[in-house]
Amino acid sequence: xxxxxxxxxxxxxxxxxxxxxxxxxxxxxxxxxxxxxxxxxxxxxxxxxxxxxxxxxxxxxxxxxxxxxxxxxxxxxxxxxxxxxxxxxxxxxxxxxxxxxxxxxxxxxxxxxxxxxxxxxxxxxxxxxxxxxxxxxxxxxxxxxxxxxxxxxxxxxxxxxxxxxxxxxxxxxxxxxxxxxxxxxxxxxxxxxxxxxxxxxxxxxxxxxxxxxxxxxxxxxxxxxxxxxxxxxxxxxxxxxxxxxxxxxxxxxxxxxxxxxxxxxxxxxxxxxxxxxxxxxxxxxxxxxxxxxxxxx
Amino acid sequence: xxxxxxxxxxxxxxxxxxxxxxxxxxxxxxxxxxxxxxxxxxxxxxxxxxxxxxxxxxxxxxxxxxxxxxxxxxxxxxxxxxxxxxxxxxxxxxxxxxxxxxxxxxxxxxxxxxxxxxxxxxxxxxxxxxxxxxxxxxxxxxxxxxxxxxxxxxxxxxxxxxxxxxxxxxxxxxxxxxxxxxxxxxxxxxxxxxxxxxxxxxxxxxxxxxxxxxxxxxxxxxxxxxxxxxxxxxxxxxxxxx
Numbered sequence: 001x002x003x004x005x006x007x008x009x010x011x012x013x014x015x016x017x018x019x020x021x022x023x024x025x026x027x028x029x030x031x032x033x034x035x036x037x038x039x040x041x042x043x044x045x046x047x048x049x050x051x052x053x054x055x056x057x058x059x060x061x062x063x064x065x066x067x068x069x070x071x072x073x074x075x076x077x078x079x080x081x082x083x084x085x086x087x088x089x090x091x092x093x094x095x096x097x098x099x100x101x102x103x104x105x106x107x108x109x110x111x112x113x114x115x116x117x118x119x120x121x122x123x124x125x126x127x128x129x130x131x132x133x134x135x136x137x138x139x140x141x142x143x144x145x146x147x148x149x150x151x152x153x154x155x156x157x158x159x160x161x162x163x164x165x166x167x168x169x170x171x172x173x174x175x176x177x178x179x180x181x182x183x184x185x186x187x188x189x190x191x192x193x194x195x196x197x198x199x200x201x202x203x204x205x206x207x208x209x210x211x212x213x214x215x216x217x218x219x220x221x222x223x224x225x226x227x228x229x230x231x232x233x234x235x236x237x238x239x240x241x242x243x244x245x246x247x248x249x250x251x252x253x254x255x256x257x258x259x260x261x262x263x264x265x266x267x268x269x270x271x272x273x274x275x276x277x278x279x280x281x282x283x284x285x286x287x288x289x290x291x292x293x294x295x296x297x
Numbered sequence: 298x299x300x301x302x303x304x305x306x307x308x309x310x311x312x313x314x315x316x317x318x319x320x321x322x323x324x325x326x327x328x329x330x331x332x333x334x335x336x337x338x339x340x341x342x343x344x345x346x347x348x349x350x351x352x353x354x355x356x357x358x359x360x361x362x363x364x365x366x367x368x369x370x371x372x373x374x375x376x377x378x379x380x381x382x383x384x385x386x387x388x389x390x391x392x393x394x395x396x397x398x399x400x401x402x403x404x405x406x407x408x409x410x411x412x413x414x415x416x417x418x419x420x421x422x423x424x425x426x427x428x429x430x431x432x433x434x435x436x437x438x439x440x441x442x443x444x445x446x447x448x449x450x451x452x453x454x455x456x457x458x459x460x461x462x463x464x465x466x467x468x469x470x471x472x473x474x475x476x477x478x479x480x481x482x483x484x485x486x487x488x489x490x491x492x493x494x495x496x497x498x499x500x501x502x503x504x505x506x507x508x509x510x511x512x513x514x515x516x517x518x519x520x521x522x523x524x525x526x527x528x529x530x531x532x533x534x535x536x537x538x539x
Binding site for chain 2: 052053054073074075076078079080082084085086087088089090091092095098099100102103104126139142143146152
């Protein structure tokens with residue numbers, strides 16, 4: 001039990017009638033790099049805020065290294081890079097790194113922190129006068145200064161340009177390679193795919209897919225094939241090649257498939273249809289369709 | 298806590314504009330108005346000394362209130378949330394902020410004191426100077442707490458005018474700008490119930506070689522407790538988040 005970096009069980013958080021996080025279960029063993037992937041509003045930030053002790057859960061439990069989240073934070077085992085975390089005027093990058101180090105029992109060396117975050121040249125600059133990307137790197141430095149066992153990053157690359165992203169992820173990877181646990185959220189599949197060794201997909205506050213990046217990528221490649229039945233039978237649609245789910249909306253049928261070519265080919269040879277449409281449903285819809293209970297098999 | 302306090306103090310030193318305002322205001326006011334009082338006796342003191350203490354207190358209250366009120370910005374910017382994901386307990390953040398706010402009143406006290414010495418040759422023993430600065434530092438506690446209550450309780454665009462209004466009302470009615478000796482009776486009674494008057498009274502009595510009055514201390518303490526309650530309540534509500 002104590003070995004899990006993160007253990008969420010039945011976690012629920014409501015905002016009014018909306019369930020931002022809905023009975024979420026998640027266990028993250030130490031040493032892994034996990035991506036929380038999902039569109040805006042999927043519950044990523046809420047989940048992270050609960051496991052950082054910033055937000056109470058309405059139901060369920062959250063434990064970080066076997067403790068209450070706030071307790072784990074107090075013990076210095078967690079470092080976090082939050083969205084929209086600003087810096088106060090009048091402090092330099094060096095001041096901030098110095099403060100973050102002083103708040104932890106066994107911090108990393110200042111030079112190492114500045115180097116990891118790519119801030120060596122900026123140490124004397126005032127943090128409130130940095131560009132968006134530079135400020136993001138300061139947030140990163142602030143989060144890792146105490147060498148936390150768990151590093152939590154909420155949408156860490158949103159303010160970064162392409163080059164800065166590459167440098168940033170290289171730094172994260174180096175940190176993860178030293179045996180630390182990293183949990184980051186993103187709404188970009190390719191980021192999750194490239195930098196995590198496990199991807200957890202959230203939609204509407206629930207885990208809809210969880211696995212190694214390759215599998216998630218394959219799932220995300222799903223297409224929908226929609227057409228009018230034109231009097232044809234519904235039976236057997238689920239048995240068509242590569243079809244994962246079947247949805248009938250009156251006359252119209254929507255198939256979710258992992259290989260649209262094969263599915264359409266089989267449709268064309270086996271039965272008739274009208275008004276065929278093939279579409280990429282987007283990440284969220286694809287995962288929802290693939291995991292919804294409406295799947296016939 | 299000590300590291301955070303150091304961090305806050307370094308910030309204060311690095312951005313002296315805020316302090317400049319709280320220093321310049323009372324110094325300039327003193328330079329202009331102290332000659333006008335002439336030979337009046339105020340609170341049992343010569344006018345130059347009495348006004349010096351009043352305006353030193355005015356500057357100290359300004360410093361404590363504005364710096365404490367600036368937590369509104371820190372909250373809005375997300376900085377306080379960032380601090381909450383460090384091992385630093387939130388109560389310590391509050392305490393360090395209160396201490397820094399109280400310290401930001403000191404430069405004004407020293408500056409107005411120096412002006413009094415240079416302009417009117419106010420003479421006090423070293424011990425009385427030390428006691429004056431110390432009391433006008435410790436006595437800012439209720440104002441620092443009021444500033445924190447406003448800063449935690451209101452959004453930045455409301456906190457700023459609220460701080461200003463509280464400051465102006467309390468300092469004018471408390472007799473820091475115009476001594477209560479010039480007040481009508483009813484207003485003077487009101488002044489006696491205000492923390493600003495009782496705060497300056499600490500100074501007036503000190504330069505006169507008298508110990509703080511029990512009534513004055515009681516009034517000041519009551520306001521401190523009330524503002525501490527407000528600050529804690531506002532702080533709790535602000536971290537509860539929605």
